[in-house]
Amino acid sequence: MSDLCFTPAFDLARLIRARELSPVELLQASLKRIEETKPRVNAFTVLQPAEALAEARRQADRIAGGEDPGPLAGLPLGVKELEDVKGYPSTQASVPFKDTWPERDSVQVERLRAAGAIIVGKTNSPEFGSTAFTKNLLFGVTRNPWNLERTPGGSSGGSSAAIAAGMVPLATGSDGGGSIRIPASYTGCFGIKPTFGRVPKGPFRMLTWSDTSCYGPITRTVRDAALYLDAVVGEHPADPDSIPHPGISYVETLEQLPPRLRIAWSPTLGYAVVQPDVLREVTAAVKVFEDLGHHVEELKEGIPDPGLEWARLSGAETLASVSEKLPEHRDEFGRAFIRGLETLRHLSPITYGEAQRVRAQLVNFFWRLFERYDLLLTPTVATEAFGANGDMPAAIDGQAVQNPLNLVPFTYPINLTRHPAATVRAGFTDSGLPAGLQIVGPRLREDLVLQASYAFEQARPWNHRWPREIPSLAVG
Numbered sequence: 001m002s003d004l005c006f007t008p009a010f011d012l013a014r015l016i017r018a019r020e021l022s023p024v025e026l027l028q029a030s031l032k033r034i035e036e037t038k039p040r041v042n043a044f045t046v047l048q049p050a051e052a053l054a055e056a057r058r059q060a061d062r063i064a065g066g067e068d069p070g071p072l073a074g075l076p077l078g079v080k081e082l083e084d085v086k087g088y089p090s091t092q093a094s095v096p097f098k099d100t101w102p103e104r105d106s107v108q109v110e111r112l113r114a115a116g117a118i119i120v121g122k123t124n125s126p127e128f129g130s131t132a133f134t135k136n137l138l139f140g141v142t143r144n145p146w147n148l149e150r151t152p153g154g155s156s157g158g159s160s161a162a163i164a165a166g167m168v169p170l171a172t173g174s175d176g177g178g179s180i181r182i183p184a185s186y187t188g189c190f191g192i193k194p195t196f197g198r199v200p201k202g203p204f205r206m207l208t209w210s211d212t213s214c215y216g217p218i219t220r221t222v223r224d225a226a227l228y229l230d231a232v233v234g235e236h237p238a239d240p241d242s243i244p245h246p247g248i249s250y251v252e253t254l255e256q257l258p259p260r261l262r263i264a265w266s267p268t269l270g271y272a273v274v275q276p277d278v279l280r281e282v283t284a285a286v287k288v289f290e291d292l293g294h295h296v297e298e299l300k301e302g303i304p305d306p307g308l309e310w311a312r313l314s315g316a317e318t319l320a321s322v323s324e325k326l327p328e329h330r331d332e333f334g335r336a337f338i339r340g341l342e343t344l345r346h347l348s349p350i351t352y353g354e355a356q357r358v359r360a361q362l363v364n365f366f367w368r369l370f371e372r373y374d375l376l377l378t379p380t381v382a383t384e385a386f387g388a389n390g391d392m393p394a395a396i397d398g399q400a401v402q403n404p405l406n407l408v409p410f411t412y413p414i415n416l417t418r419h420p421a422a423t424v425r426a427g428f429t430d431s432g433l434p435a436g437l438q439i440v441g442p443r444l445r446e447d448l449v450l451q452a453s454y455a456f457e458q459a460r461p462w463n464h465r466w467p468r469e470i471p472s473l474a475v476g
Contacts, residue, residue, distance in 0.1 A: 004029040005166035006466055009075050009224040010251075012169055013116075016074040019063060023056040023074030027118060030076040034120070034167045040148055040470055043162040045081050045139045046088055047121035052076070055118045070116030072231055077117040078162045078171035081125040081139075082155070083215070084203075085109050093125045093136040094322070094337075096329035107200045107236045108172060108215045115231035123158030123171055127337045128318050132182050132408050133390045134158055137334055143388045144187060145467040146433055150385040153183030159218045160187040164467060169220065170228055176213035176314055178381075178411025181423040184218050185380035185436025188425045188462065190453065191218045192225050194446050195243070196418035199229070202238035206321055210313040211241065212415040221463050222424075222454040226250035229446065243444075250450050257451035261294040264373040270302010272409035273396045275383045281427030281435040282379045288459050289377070289452075296377070303365050303413065307405040309355035310412040315344045316352070359416050366417045370442040375452055378410045380423040380436030410438055420446045422453050425462040 004012070004026055015021035031049050038044060059069050079085050081093045084102035091098045105113065113119070124134050124142040134142035134157025142157045144150040145165040152161040156173035160183035163171050173180040175193040184191025199215040217228040227250075234245035265286050267279060274282075290296050319341045322333070330338060369376060386392050386407065394401055401407065414421045420443070423436040437456070441449040457463075 005033045006220070006468065007169070008221045008463065009169035009219060010221070010227050013071060013073050013075055013227065016063070017069070023059045023118065024053065026074055027052055027056040027076055027120070030120060030168055033165070037145070037165050037167060037470055040143065040473060041145055041161050041165055042140055042142045043123055043158045043165065043167060044078065044121045045124050045158065048087070049120070051087070052118050052120050059116065059118070070114065071227060072112065072170070073116035075117050075170050076120045076168040077112060078121060078123040078159055078168045079109055079119055080156055080159050080172050080174060081122045082129050082174055083109060083172055085119060085122065088122055091138055092128050093138055094127045095137050095332040096325040098138060104203065107202055107238055108232050111232045112172070117170060120168055123156070123162055125156065125158060126154045127334050128322065129155030129174065129176065129179055130318065130337055130340070131155065131390065132178070132404060133386070133388065135388070135390060141388050143473070144385050145470050146187065147385070148470070148473040149388060150433065151186065151388045151390070153186035153385065155179040156218060157183045160184055160189050160191070163187070163189050163218050163220055165470060166466060166468065169224065171218050172215065173218045174213055174215050175415065177310060177415050178408050180216050180218060181380050181411050181421060181436070181438060182408050185423045186385035186434065188434030188466070189218050189220060190222050190225055190422065190424060192216050192422040192446065192449065193414065193420060194229065194233070195420045195443050197239070197241045197243040198420070198446060199232050200234070200236035200239035200242035202236065204238070208317055210317045211418065212310070212314060220466070222450060222457050223251065223254060226254055226450050246444070246447065248447060250447060253447050254451060254454045257455045259293060261374040261452070262372065263289055263294050263296045263375045263377060264299050264369060265296050265377045266299040266302070267379065268302065269378060269410060269413065271305040272382055273399045273406070274379050275396055275429070277429045278379060278382065278384060278435045281429065282437050285424070285426035285437040285456070285460065286377050288456055292455060292459060303362060304358070305409065306358050306362055306413055306416055307409070309358045310416055311405065312344060312347060312351065312355050315341060316347060319344055362413060363417050366419060374448065376440040378438045378440070380410060380438040381408050382410070383407050384429040384431065384433040384435065414440055419443050420449045422449050424453050424456050
């Protein structure tokens with residue numbers, strides 16, 4: 001199998017721009033890897049290889065003619081099923097929306113194309129991004145390349161599986177409660193949720209109000225993610241919540257991590273229970289920052305679990321977005337999906353106000369936290385990847401799992417506060433599955449989060465170890 005499939009995106013783009021690698025050769029390697037792994041992993045929902053190859057040939061001709069094809073020149077790209085791409089259906093991984101066709105690319109996809117990325121296809125997601133595992137009635141189950149019995153996470157599970165398996169070097173994700181960080185952690189990838197508004201969304205069919213969901217990358221290395229973000233950040237008139245360009249290049253500032261940072265470390269946030277071998281690996285990863293000369297201090301205080309409030313705010317928004325289809329297509333939605341949404345139908349404005357009060361308290365906690373500390377470290381998720389079909393563990397370290405949010409207690413609070421957060425590979429559990437360390441920074445400081453992630457990656461490199469050989473799924 002070609003080493004091209006696991007070469008970092010940054011290096012591939014450099015080789016293409018230097019005319020040492022053809023965009024056609026790279027795309028052919030990507031398509032071959034997808035073909036080899038698709039029946040087992042099922043990362044992609046729809047592929048358009050002919051169109052992608054035609055674009056690769058156009059780029060090759062432009063490069064031969066001396067043109068600059070952009071910083072992402074020739075890089076095969078997977079786009080999450082929940083994001084609009086012109087020429088592909090915008091199904092939201094939901095049967096009632098299977099024939100919805102967008103008029104144009106999302107702003108993010110438009111910018112990635114302009115930077116030279118070549119769209120190969122769309123990657124699988126749970127219905128409307130509703131779960132931490134990737135399974136739906138339209139496209140089936142996506143599996144973790146490290147262990148096909150396990151999930152690659154959700155909701156950006158198809159993207160994380162495609163990156164970990166070497167299908168593409170870049171993939172888009174979205175994160176409303178952990179949907180970039182959870183799958184990146186479960187598959188050993190790097191993923192970053194920027195500050196809310198840093199990467200513009202839209203065009204919208206319905207403006208949202210929970211202000212939690214962000215676009216961002218899943219990649220194999222930190223530098224690859226910085227390269228991606230350099231191409232997509234900056235305000236856009238389609239998104240009234242978008243914020244201005246930071247005025248820097250994330251790639252160019254990667255190695256500028258300040259010395260002697262003040263870093264807070266919380267293994268529980270005051271309420272979470274963590275699988276022991278996950279906690280072991282994350283605790284060892286935290287020590288790396290001490291070894292790098294930073295001051296790390298374990299937080300004594302915690303926060304109340306805001307999971308109920310997050311679920312009400314985000315779930316009500318999803319219910320509103322599907323409401324037009326419910327009268328005639330209710331039976332076509334996933335049963336669990338609709339059952340969960342309909343519990344929110346009768347929530348009152350008073351209930352929403354209570355949720356926003358909890359959110360305000362959370363924002364105030366993090367405001368004070370980042371007055372004392374430069375970064376916050378936590379586990380990314382509480383467990384290793386669970387069953388691909390959604391078979392969740394009944395208990396964590398002897399304590400019963402009361403609801404699915406117990407498995408991902410560290411991610412959704414950061415969506416409620418809008419802070420940037422990334423996950424880096426901390427190590428491996430006893431069963432050989434990746435575990436992740438979450439790095440949270442002050443609002444608007446993606447640069448600091450990327451710098452800390454990059455410093456950790458240099459101290460504990462992970463890009464040499466990926467599931468290159470993916471066995472067939474055992475039957476029986």
